[in-house]
Amino acid sequence: MTFKNWxxxxxxxxxxxxxxxxxxxxxxxxxxxxxxxISNYLVEKNAGEMSKTLFNQAYEEYSS
Structure with missing residues (x-):
């Protein structure tokens, strides 16, 4: 399952x-x-710090 689907x-x-x-x-x-x-995509789209922080937390949970 991809991160997006998860x-x-x-x-x-x-x-x-x-x-x-x-x-x-x-x-x-x-x-x-x-x-x-995904991280580069968020940077390119000028995602806010909260979005990037949540992404990092979610990705850590997803990959564990």
């Missing part, structure tokens, strides 16, 4: 809820397992 399947009530909704609505969000690809 995140979208998180409950809207989880700590990643709004991030999962934003990811689902972003049709160009990378559908991959590659941390650097």
């Amino acid at each position: 995140l979208i399947n998180c409950s809207d009530y989880s700590k990643y809820g709004w991030l999962s909704v934003d990811t689902e609505n972003d049709k160009s969000f990378p559908d991959t397992n590659n941390y650097l690809e």
